[in-house]
Amino acid sequence: MNVHDLPTPLLVVDGAALDHNVTTMAAERPGRRLRPHVKAFKSTDLARHVQATGGHRSFCAATLRELEGLTDASVGDDLLLANETLEGDRLTRLVERADARITVAVDSPETVRTAAAAGASVLVDVDVGLPRCGCPPEEAGAIAELARSLGCDVRGVMGYEGHLVGVPDRTARASGVEEAMALLRVAAESVGGDVVSAGGTGTWDLHPWATEVQAGSYLLMDTHYDRLGLPFRLALSVETTVLSVSPERGTAVLDAGLKSFGMDHGNPQVPGWRVFFCSDEHTTILPPEGPAAGMTAAGTTGLPSVGDRVRMLPAHVDPTVAYHERMVVVDGEEVVDVWAVDLRNW
């Protein structure tokens, strides 16, 4: 099957780029030293591929739905909800039916009690500088003590330095990670256990101390992470069809827009073109040079034709994938696999 024969908009994965990313990461962080984060791709098929080709069997997730999907697809043997939950009934049912070990992050008495009642193991989630979840480092010991008193297996600590993973300068990123991990070290000493879970794609190789890194975006990548000069390749694009061309304006219109791309990191890119603007189901593009946004007669030179296929590059992989129900894996133009994005919704 040729990818051009499928309807658009369509998530397209370059299989060779994906496998380059898998092997590059696995060489630095093999096996359980990496806990691939499924929130970045929301697909048990892709998780299974990473398990088979990268050799990782620990996964983490941001939602119970993701964890349930991995469990029901029998992917991984050590599954972490790297997030807090108060959904006791669902967590209980998950722990009961899972062959894998189920661990959840906790940062409060309420989340500890939910985990304990469900019989899940826990990591104490520590605030290492990102103003989101996580307890203060000096309170981590008390959280662990409460968890143990309720019968929980306390496996260690988790601290996500999400405020640093996108810092452009590597030296600044590295020193930021050191400061963040100094906070996590304080917590780890009082919590005990043998797991220190931290990091993300932008800091994947800056964690000599963490026992495991949580990275997911490295697999498919996006233009935002691509600015950091990481060794991972852009593997994800959205294939579109040219719906309309205006020689008078010098614009063309692609059939993917705000409902195909997470927009919080800005517009997607179209190699060789400028993106003028996105609307729900369209993106208007301009040639790289010319009269531009004033739009006085850019002329026809170089415009595509109605029906042409054009690939767009997402600025932020996670909220992009979450809009789609499938991704096709290609070798050149040939479709070699179709993977369901089956971990959407909650």
Add this chain to the structure above:
Amino acid sequence: MNVHDLPTPLLVVDGAALDHNVTTMAAERPGRRLRPHVKAFKSTDLARHVQATGGHRSFCAATLRELEGLTDASVGDDLLLANETLEGDRLTRLVERADARITVAVDSPETVRTAAAAGASVLVDVDVGLPRCGCPPEEAGAIAELARSLGCDVRGVMGYEGHLVGVPDRTARASGVEEAMALLRVAAESVGGDVVSAGGTGTWDLHPWATEVQAGSYLLMDTHYDRLGLPFRLALSVETTVLSVSPERGTAVLDAGLKSFGMDHGNPQVPGWRVFFCSDEHTTILPPEGPAAGMTAAGTTGLPSVGDRVRMLPAHVDPTVAYHERMVVVDGEEVVDVWAVDLRNW
């Protein structure tokens, strides 16, 4: 069922606000004078409700998937793809099985040929100032002529002034619409037919000439449209759960973020709170007053508790709904209906 007993994040529709919006619109533009746009809510259940309570039987859509869903659910008797398509096979199958009349927008010889081969009726889509699809007004006659020569029923013209629907000042909006409709009038004269389809929620009452207005956002609304002072009420929110609270920082964390909200119009709002930032599955909020983003000891005053429910208001309804698989309709806290968002994907 109480809405607080359902998992979050959860799309919540205030049934009374929705029905206020339906009846307000239907009073001004009854029956076929309005063509509700399903792209704003992607639900055949909601479309059926609008048909029953508003009395409209013409609908429009932005994707073939939306049109197929309306057809298979037997909602509406006059369905318009207010967009171009080159998917001839799907369109042919749709026309064959539809009880409703199927019409598509065309703006080029390629899209005319697709429609003609499928046996669809057409509206000539005219560029009235939004740099997207649509032919120049002076070329509309030739497009119509081509369509008729291929056996198409040419019903009239369509022109969407999307560059104007969000203009804050009503007078400026109105004069912009007049200019746009002057362009559409030129096209209508050469095209013929009895349909002039134009407009959107922001210009819903500025179209004395158009035979039908395409509006969809008016039903659920969002904070962006709410700034215009329209008579439509905010009917849509996303119910969330407080996952984590930091008295030290003066922040709380809600369990909905970039994968629950279209972000192109900026952050969602949380009434009574400031939104600090959104990440994939979280939004960190601050009290309305206090030390704020410096985050030095804002104190505990007024922070919610872990487990509390908080409703968030989307900035842009269309790409928000497209992330969710269902919406619940409430009367106060009581769930009175559950509607599938069944028109997602393509």
